[in-house]
Amino acid sequence: MRNTRATQLVSDVLRTYARPLSLQELHEHVQERLPRVAHSTVYRVVGRLEAAGRVRRVDWRERGSRYEWAELPHHHHIVCSLCGRSVDLDDADLGFSEERVRAATGFLVDHHSIELEGICPDCQRS
Amino acid sequence: MRNTRATQLVSDVLRTYARPLSLQELHEHVQERLPRVAHSTVYRVVGRLEAAGRVRRVDWRERGSRYEWAELPHHHHIVCSLCGRSVDLDDADLGFSEERVRAATGFLVDHHSIELEGICPDCQRS
DNA sequence: CGGACTACTGCAAGTTACTTGCAGTTATGC
DNA sequence: GCATAACTGCAAGTAACTTGCAGTAGTCCG
Numbered sequence: 124m125r126n127t128r129a130t131q132l133v134s135d136v137l138r139t140y141a142r143p144l145s146l147q148e149l150h151e152h153v154q155e156r157l158p159r160v161a162h163s164t165v166y167r168v169v170g171r172l173e174a175a176g177r178v179r180r181v182d183w184r185e186r187g188s189r190y191e192w193a194e195l196p197h198h199h200h201i202v203c204s205l206c207g208r209s210v211d212l213d214d215a216d217l218g219f220s221e222e223r224v225r226a227a228t229g230f231l232v233d234h235h236s237i238e239l240e241g242i243c244p245d246c247q248r249s
Numbered sequence: 250m251r252n253t254r255a256t257q258l259v260s261d262v263l264r265t266y267a268r269p270l271s272l273q274e275l276h277e278h279v280q281e282r283l284p285r286v287a288h289s290t291v292y293r294v295v296g297r298l299e300a301a302g303r304v305r306r307v308d309w310r311e312r313g314s315r316y317e318w319a320e321l322p323h324h325h326h327i328v329c330s331l332c333g334r335s336v337d338l339d340d341a342d343l344g345f346s347e348e349r350v351r352a353a354t355g356f357l358v359d360h361h362s363i364e365l366e367g368i369c370p371d372c373q374r375s
Numbered sequence: 376c377g378g379a380c381t382a383c384t385g386c387a388a389g390t391t392a393c394t395t396g397c398a399g400t401t402a403t404g405c
Numbered sequence: 406g407c408a409t410a411a412c413t414g415c416a417a418g419t420a421a422c423t424t425g426c427a428g429t430a431g432t433c434c435g
Contacts, residue, residue, distance in 0.1 A: 124411085125401085125402050125403075125411060125412065126402075126403095127401080127402070127411090127412065127413085129412080129413075130412095146392080146393080147392090159413095159414075160413085160414085161413070161414045161415070162392095162393095162414095163393095163394075163395080163413080163414075163415080163416095164412080164413055164414070166393075166394075167394095167412080167413085168412090171412095182308070182364075187392080188392095188393095201350065201354055201356050201358070203356070204359065204360075210354050210356065212350070212353065212354065216349070216350070216353040216354070217344075217345055217349065217350065217353075218343070218344035218345060218346070218349050219343060219344060219345065220344070221367075223342070223343065223344050224327065224338070224342070224343065224365060224367075227338065227342040227343075228327055228336050228338065228342070229369070229370035229373075230327050230329070230336065230365070230367040230368060230369055230370070231367050231368040231373055232327070232365055232366070232367040233330065233366060233367050233368065234330075234365070234366040234367070235363070235364065235365045235366070236363070236364045237361070237362070237363045237364075238361065238362045238363075239350060239356070239358055239360070239361045240358070240359060240360040240361070241347075241350070241356040241357050241358040241359050241360070242356065242357040242359065243354075243355065243356055244355035244356070247355075247357055250382085251381095251382060251383065251430090251431050251432075252431075252432095253382090253383065253384085253430080253431070254430095255383080255384075256383090272421085272422080273421090285384095285385075286384085286385085287384070287385045287386070288385095288421095288422090289384080289385070289386080289387095289422090289423075289424080290383080290384055290385070292422070292423075293383080293384085293423095294383090297383095313421075313422095314421095314422095
């Protein structure tokens with residue numbers, strides 16, 4: 124995999140924002156620094172980065188496919204349905220383990236996604 | 250909401266199959282009993298049923314939106330990434346509880362969605 | 376019943392996001 | 406440098422989803 128300007132920019136953007144970005148958002152941020160980059164280039168670059176394990180793909184209900192820098196530790200989010208604030212959660216916080224699923228179903232888990240919505244402590248008080 | 254032939258058929262199919270079906274699959278099954286039903290009709294019918302709370306929408310990574318009968322008890326699915334077979338899981342199987350999230354974050358959870366993908370026992374053998 | 380009202384439907388076309396073909400460009404290894 | 410094959414921009418192609426429209430058919434009165 125060649126070290127091209129597009130690859131550098133896509134990687135930089137994902138590292139900088141440290142959250143899942145849509146292809147659209149990625150493209151816009153990349154274009155701020157190199158306007159002639161095409162949508163299809165960003166598309167193929169994230170595809171390559173994902174195949175190389177440097178980027179992780181995250182699918183958000185309603186929000187379509189998104190991509191995040193794979194070095195960020197695996198985690199989930201709970202979003203406050205009133206104020207929109209979000210808090211990170213890891214599997215341990217949720218009591219989740221792939222072993223447990225394996226014991227219950229026999230499936231070998233290779234991907235999971237957990238989305239939570241609720242009311243944050245601040246909003247509960249008011 | 251009127252009780253039309255299309256609505257009845259879509260409801261019947263979802264009740265009968267008791268698993269998440271894509272728009273495509275729904276359309277095919279409905280057409281077996283009433284061939285002139287259009288894709289767009291099925292699309293609008295599930296939309297209406299969802300708005301009425303009679304159908305629940307489930308989003309599967311890679312596989313797009315699916316719909317299932319909402320009276321089925323709350324559960325999640327693990328889908329085999331090779332053969333597409335799915336198995337139901339409830340929160341207890343996953344060790345999940347909203348209480349646990351509350352303890353970790355202070356959030357009062359009012360909605361959660363969990364999607365799993367892996368290799369089923371059969372496909373692991375081959 | 377029967378007619379009026381309007382939700383619902385089929386068809387076809389529109390939209391959107393994603394994907395690919397192609398010819399020109401540019402990293403990379405020698 | 407130079408060859409070569411990966412990469413790129415552009416434009417066009419898919420596929421799934423969504424909508425406009427004119428006709429159809431549930432439902433609600435009377």
